[in-house]
Amino acid sequence: MDYVSLARPAVRQLHSYSAxxxxxxxxxxxxxxxxxxxxxxxxxxxxxPKALAAMATLTDANLYADDDHLALRxxxxxxxxxxxxxxxxxxxxxxxLLMFFLTFVGPGDEVVMADPTFSLFPADTIVTGATPVRVPxxxxxxxLDAMFAAVTPRTKAIVVCDPNNxxxxxxxxxxFANFASLLPPNVLLFIDQAYxxxxxxxxxxxxxxxxxxxxxxxTRTMSKLYGLASVRFGYGFADQGMIDLxxxxxxxxxxxxxxxxxxxGALDDSxxxxxxxxxxxxxxxxxEAAFRRLGLFAYPSAANFIAxxxxxxxxxxxxxxxxxxxxxxxxxxxxxxNFLRITIGxxxxxxxLIAAMEAELPAWRERAPVPA
Numbered sequence: 291m292d293y294v295s296l297a298r299p300a301v302r303q304l305h306s307y308s309a310x311x312x313x314x315x316x317x318x319x320x321x322x323x324x325x326x327x328x329x330x331x332x333x334x335x336x337x338x339p340k341a342l343a344a345m346a347t348l349t350d351a352n353l354y355a356d357d358d359h360l361a362l363r364x365x366x367x368x369x370x371x372x373x374x375x376x377x378x379x380x381x382x383x384x385x386x387l388l389m390f391f392l393t394f395v396g397p398g399d400e401v402v403m404a405d406p407t408f409s410l411f412p413a414d415t416i417v418t419g420a421t422p423v424r425v426p427x428x429x430x431x432x433x434l435d436a437m438f439a440a441v442t443p444r445t446k447a448i449v450v451c452d453p454n455n456x457x458x459x460x461x462x463x464x465x466f467a468n469f470a471s472l473l474p475p476n477v478l479l480f481i482d483q484a485y486x487x488x489x490x491x492x493x494x495x496x497x498x499x500x501x502x503x504x505x506x507x508x509t510r511t512m513s514k515l516y517g518l519a520s521v522r523f524g525y526g527f528a529d530q531g532m533i534d535l536x537x538x539x540x541x542x543x544x545x546x547x548x549x550x551x552x553x554x555g556a557l558d559d560s561x562x563x564x565x566x567x568x569x570x571x572x573x574x575x576x577x578e579a580a581f582r583r584l585g586l587f588a589y590p591s592a593a594n595f596i597a598x599x600x601x602x603x604x605x606x607x608x609x610x611x612x613x614x615x616x617x618x619x620x621x622x623x624x625x626x627x628n629f630l631r632i633t634i635g636x637x638x639x640x641x642x643l644i645a646a647m648e649a650e651l652p653a654w655r656e657r658a659p660v661p662a
Contacts, residue, residue: 300417307409311617322615326642328633329617331455331485331595333517335569335636338562341516344555345548355547362550365557366525370497375530378537379545383484383509383524384410390447390507391418392539393532394478399446404432406625408455408482420446430457430589430597434469447478452494453485453592456624456631460592466494470503481508484524485593487515487563488570493592500527507532514594515566516556523549570594573634580644584651595633597626600647601658604628607650614646 294302310329317325363377380386387410395401397419403411405424412422423445425437432450441448453460473479481496483489496508507528513519523545528536556562574591581588581598588598600607607630608620621629635643 300419303416304413307413308623310619311612313617316612316615316617320613320615325615325617326635326639327617328635328639328643329619329631330519331514331593331633332519333514333566333594334633334639335517335562335566337517338552338556338559340559340562341512341518341521341552341556344551345521348548348551351547353547355543355545355550357543359545359550362554363525365554367527370527371501372497372527373530376500376527376533378526378528378533378540379550380509380524380526380540381544381549382513382522383482383511383526385541385544386507386509386524386526386536387411387480387482388414389536389539390478390480390526391415391420393536395420395446398444400442400444401447401449402437402440402445403449404437404451404454406456407449407451409624411449411451411482427454427457427459430454431459432461434461434465438469438472441474441477445474445477447480448473449480449482451482452496453483453489455484455593456595456619456621456626456629457589457597458485458591458593458595458631459589460489460493463492463494470499470506473503475505477505479503479506481506483508484511485514486510487567488594489592497527500529504529505532512553512556515563516552516559517562517566518549518552518556521549521552523553525553569636570634573637573640576637576640577632577634577644580640580647584644584648586647591634595631597621597629597631599629601651601654602628603657604630606657607654610650610653611643611646614650616643616646618643 313325313327363374367377391414395418399420400423401415401420402423405426415422423440425440483496499506507526509526511524586598588596604621619631
């Protein structure tokens, strides 16, 4: 049976999501004993101890979770002056993104987004029958002027990934305020802030726009800061009217009891949060200084990863580092040729990365094409 011919045309346009190389895959490929994974922007400190302790209290795994999660939604929304009715939970923030598209986007619509940006934005646009309108980054940052110019009567939504994945850059708050004020009121604004906690204090705060501009949604996750990537917990804030409609397409019991317990425990873990941010800030400064010393350009990072340009092909540099037991992401597969996307690790992991890159640089430069 030809299943491809039976699939919807939109699905035939898609490719499966490509995750980063795992530690086990790296060990098998090059027969390695020691591997450092700096490819998926996970928390190198591990997981919030209070989240782990909270998950260990689960006793009624035979029962369905409380599908409303009222206490958790209240806890998440209150610091921002929002309410339970403004809050939706998801199996990671990716699920909330898909809920948004399934609720509001359809055939004939256009969705404006940066290029490159997180791969699920164009994928969800296509799977719902709409057209992604890709606007190239300018110096690694969302080109808000060009994105505004790309708005047409068919534009249903604009997606802003801040900080952007894979470039790690953030938008200027004043420029974003002007951009948001100029958008037509019937254009929905989706702000993905999966890495918001790592951003400078003066950066865009998406929840401010939820309160000041109707038709705005912002998403967050606990995968990064709290080290709960495998638990899968994300959340979003928007107008009650938007949330009510998205709840209609939400899969029942999409957030497990385990994830809800972990999230509530993580919210109490201010020590782990502070330690994570401090280590990330220190590691970012170390890597940025090392890249400057090595003569490598890197975009200024507002996240827990850095995009750095390497001589020659990114895929070759990725393989060379993998052979040395260091897993990063090749920008060739992220729409960012000649760049590596590297998670900021522990001090020891960062030192090993820098030493490996320094050792490989002569070969990379030798292989790099000579400029015309």
